Amino acid sequence: MPGTLLYAQSGGVTAVINATASAVITEARARKVKVLAARNGILGALREELIDTSKESAAAIRALAHTPGGAFGSCRVKLKSLEADRARYERLLAVFKAHDVRWFLYNGGNDSADTALKVSRLAAEFDYPLTCIGVPKTVDNDLAVTDCCPGFGSAAKYTAVSVREAALDVAAMAETSTKVFVYEAMGRHAGWLAAAAGLAGKGSDDAPHLILFPERPYDEADFLAQVKKIVARVGYCVVVASEGIRSADGKFVADAGGGKDSFGHTQLGGVASFLAGRVKDQLGMKVHWTLPDYLQRSARHLASKTDLEQAMAVGKTAVQFALKGMNATMPVIRRTSDAPYRWKIEAAPLEKVANHEKTMPAGFIRKDGYGITASARRYLEPLIRGESPPPYGRDGIPKYVTLKNVAVKAKLADFTG
Known part of the structure; x- marks a missing residue:
């Protein structure tokens, strides 16, 4: 399939963000789509520091699913409005054009959803065929719309x-x-x-x-x-x-x-x-x-199996949404049953996620303010269920993977903005 998919990680990483990355790359490979990863998140995209994931073996990509951290590097950089940060947004678009990026997957929280939304609007303004997908991730569980958040x-x-x-x-x-x-x-x-x-x-x-x-x-x-x-x-x-x-x-x-x-x-x-x-x-x-x-x-080493499965599900579905042209969208988790616990992935518009914060419902906090209620327990318990430990070596240490992270050749002048 012509075109390239660019994946980037944003903000504080989680125990399972690499599992999402693994699912993204695996699904894209199955569909014959080339995947580049931005080194250190949006900074890598701005600096044209892009990683060719095709240089990684299938075994290494599978091992990402049990490796913590952020395999390609992340960053805490928030782009301002299209007007205030015009040069940066136009630089992103130039990098995308130079590498034929047609799908942009930004794996992060509220601010990242906002950035993906703005990039999608800029691409539309310049009539550039780009599909932007926000992929949910945060340990704080404060993303709007989704029932819970991977991580x-x-x-x-x-x-x-x-x-x-x-x-x-x-x-x-x-x-x-x-x-x-x-x-x-x-x-x-x-x-x-x-x-x-x-x-x-x-x-x-x-x-x-x-x-x-x-x-x-x-x-x-x-x-x-x-x-x-x-x-x-x-x-x-x-x-x-x-x-x-x-x-x-x-x-x-x-x-x-x-x-x-x-x-x-x-x-x-x-x-x-x-x-x-x-x-x-x-x-x-x-x-x-x-x-x-x-x-x-x-x-x-103590990851929730439920969390791991959800992290991989949003990654796989993000690629599917992207290839369907579902622009400015995020795959989110919808709970369909508490007992037994059941969930599925649905599409949500980024504008309903971006810069919205989900705090604890009043009904989840005990009346005296110092504990959780039965409702909170019903919500929380399924999310920590199940174990999926990493493989351990004979030295007693988990066998985590470090990728080669081979850079693609830059095509543009250095960016100093």
Whole structure:
């Protein structure tokens, strides 16, 4: 088939984004379509740093499905409006024309969906035959329209399992040592990962005992009172806090004062350490805290099988949508049944996804604001089900793959914009 497909990864990677890449390349190969990958996301497309995936063996592409990270490199770069970033958009189009790119698949979150939408509009303006597809990915689960987002289920499983295991450790030591343990979960504006920690226990005295959501204002006096009460009742207290919790005035509790990144996001500086300090100073209890950070999204060894299957399904379907000419579209997941859990892939227009953020429904957060409801549990549990561990070598380390990433020859002048 004439024409080239360009695939790019965007934003923070996940344990299964490479599984999506694997599915994209495998499906395109089956349809005799050449796939180029942009090195370091949209930056690679702008710089004409493109990778020829045909140089990779079928075995290497299959191995991507169990390898974490971003095989081609990702970046946090958001293009502005077509008017404000005109030169960059026109450069993208020039690169696409130079390499006969007719299908552009951008694997990312809200901002990436917005970029794909804008590129599709520019191509239409210049009457260039280009089909743009947004491919969903984020550990934060905050994409609109889709029931869940590939990448979230595995991070959620890692969170729930880690909290369960750590809680057993704390319980064993509580009599003479640690009374309070604080676990920080990713989630700037949406508390989905913090909520997933709630799957670690079911009883009222099971950890986590307190979950702090960004959807609820942080009240320090009430929080400390709750910690004191739980320690008195249970003997210890496990707290899970979303990195993006805010005080009543809207300020991030963990604002590190480091300015904003290219996406306009405030640099957050460790809410767990802050909370641990307040508990120690105000209640005089021994506290331990953890900041799993990248571990949450890179833990492929503990990936959810459901998440892996969905990540590969959106990749395969993205290619099918692209070849059908379904421009400015995203393959999204629709849940058709809770019990048994059933789902399917549908098409959604990018304009309904771009720059929209899905936060936790009020009905998912317990009335006291410190835990999840039965509705949240029904939604979350299927997403972490199943195991699909990577193959391990005799050295005890997973057998992950590193691609050759052979560059194609540049045809245009260097871009300095």
